[in-house]
Amino acid sequence: MNVDPKPLVACRECDLILREIELLPGGIACCRCCGAHLYRNSPDSLDRTLALVLTASMLLIIANVYPILGIEIQGVRNATNLYGAVCALWDQNMRSISLVVFITTILIPVIELSMMLYLLLPLRMRRVPAGVPLILRILQCIKPWGMVEVFMLGVLVSLVKLAGSASVIPGAALWSFGGLTLILAAVAASFNSRDIWAHLEIKSGGEELR
Amino acid sequence: MSRPMLTAAALGLCSCQACGLVSRPADIHETARCPRCNARVSIRKPDSIRRCWALVIAAYILYLPANLLTIMETGSLIDYRQDTIMSGVVHLWKSGSWGISAIVFIASIVVPLFKLMALTFLLVTVQLRTTWWPVQRAKLYRMVELVGRWSMLDIYVVTILAALVQMSSLATVRAGSGAIAFGSVVVLTMFAAMEFDPRLIWDPLRKESDI
Numbered sequence: 001m002n003v004d005p006k007p008l009v010a011c012r013e014c015d016l017i018l019r020e021i022e023l024l025p026g027g028i029a030c031c032r033c034c035g036a037h038l039y040r041n042s043p044d045s046l047d048r049t050l051a052l053v054l055t056a057s058m059l060l061i062i063a064n065v066y067p068i069l070g071i072e073i074q075g076v077r078n079a080t081n082l083y084g085a086v087c088a089l090w091d092q093n094m095r096s097i098s099l100v101v102f103i104t105t106i107l108i109p110v111i112e113l114s115m116m117l118y119l120l121l122p123l124r125m126r127r128v129p130a131g132v133p134l135i136l137r138i139l140q141c142i143k144p145w146g147m148v149e150v151f152m153l154g155v156l157v158s159l160v161k162l163a164g165s166a167s168v169i170p171g172a173a174l175w176s177f178g179g180l181t182l183i184l185a186a187v188a189a190s191f192n193s194r195d196i197w198a199h200l201e202i203k204s205g206g207e208e209l210r
Numbered sequence: 211m212s213r214p215m216l217t218a219a220a221l222g223l224c225s226c227q228a229c230g231l232v233s234r235p236a237d238i239h240e241t242a243r244c245p246r247c248n249a250r251v252s253i254r255k256p257d258s259i260r261r262c263w264a265l266v267i268a269a270y271i272l273y274l275p276a277n278l279l280t281i282m283e284t285g286s287l288i289d290y291r292q293d294t295i296m297s298g299v300v301h302l303w304k305s306g307s308w309g310i311s312a313i314v315f316i317a318s319i320v321v322p323l324f325k326l327m328a329l330t331f332l333l334v335t336v337q338l339r340t341t342w343w344p345v346q347r348a349k350l351y352r353m354v355e356l357v358g359r360w361s362m363l364d365i366y367v368v369t370i371l372a373a374l375v376q377m378s379s380l381a382t383v384r385a386g387s388g389a390i391a392f393g394s395v396v397v398l399t400m401f402a403a404m405e406f407d408p409r410l411i412w413d414p415l416r417k418e419s420d421i
């Protein structure tokens with residue numbers, strides 16, 4: 001047999017069949033018909049992503065434990081953390097909204113980060129955790145619903161709205177949410193499920209259409 | 211570069227939307243599963259146009275209450291106001307926070323309207339099987355996916371304000387029923403964008419040139 005040809009990829013957005021090419025580190029392959037991103041080559045993505053995910057997890061804990069904002073109106077002080085805000089909305093009978101906020105700002109980030117840790121820690125130690133395909137599928141599926149960056153902007157808008165009528169005290173969680181927004185963006189840029197599939201394929205010697 | 215532009219569908223191949231693997235399903239008509247990640251695979255997202263229309267229409271219906279009903283009630287000793295999304299933006303503008311007011315205007319009014327109109331436009335052009343400007347329509351779809359989440363902004367603002375101000379006896383902030391309608395519009399349009407299959411934009415072009 002001659003040299004193994006590279007596997008086929010299909011463009012997600014226009015269905016064009018292309019043969020994979022080798023990329024330079026940091027390179028991105030784009031579809032030649034519609035210009036959609038096909039895949040990228042992110043060197044050391046495993047190590048870097050793991051470091052970022054660990055940082056993000058710590059920030060997420062701080063962001064959820066400490067108050068985000070506090071206000072003082074005529075000597076009366078009140079501060080709230082994220083979970084407190086969700087509960088307040090629940091008590092006002094805005095249960096559907098309260099659930100949406102809980103899912104998009106607490107539940108999804110927690111699931112996302114813990115699943116990434118579950119994947120990346122063993123892979124880093126050259127072991128393959130159980131259920132990788134399912135976890136990668138779940139990660140892909142919930143990704144659009146994590147909205148920490150939008151929430152961060154929401155905090156800033158509330159700050160401006162309150163500033164006129166009360167004195168606002170920024171809480172510790174405000175800064176950690178800011179950091180979390182940046183780190184999560186970096187995680188999204190560095191996490192490359194294609195690398196994880198490649199790891200698995202080397203391990204199992206799976207077959208692909210060529 | 212004049213090699214034939216072959217599509218996976220033309221070759222009878224399915225590409226997995228979850229992991230990207232290209233595979234040949236044993237039987238096109240039955241539900242096939244991706245051999246690598248076990249997700250359901252199909253040549254095109256099943257029932258894409260109908261599901262997308264249903265979600266878009268539901269979002270259009272809720273768009274009215276979302277904009278007409280109160281999203282936030284603010285009460286204090288001297289002042290009581292009920293704000294819809296638009297009146298909240300105007301209030302912010304009048305109080306001098308132009309930058310923030312512009313951000314809220316874009317996130318809560320421009321983005322949802324843009325998404326609904328863009329999805330309607332994409333659905334209609336796909337159903338007409340037009341070969342008109344596919345690259346631009348593909349870009350439009352990418353933009354719809356990218357900006358959709360930012361409409362959640364107002365929901366978060368209401369959440370934070372309601373939680374912060376509720377305790378004090380001097381002022382109260384409550385979320386209004388408009389918030390539920392508005393949140394539903396955002397969630398429905400996000401689902402609609404996910405159901406839409408961008409490959410349908412390109413199919414009419416391929417049918418003309420290849421087969």
Ligand SMILES: [Zn+2]
Pocket residue numbers: 011012013014015016031032033034035036
């Ligand atoms: Zn393409």
Ligand SMILES: [Zn+2]
Pocket residue numbers: 226227228229230231244245246247248249
């Ligand atoms: Zn798959």
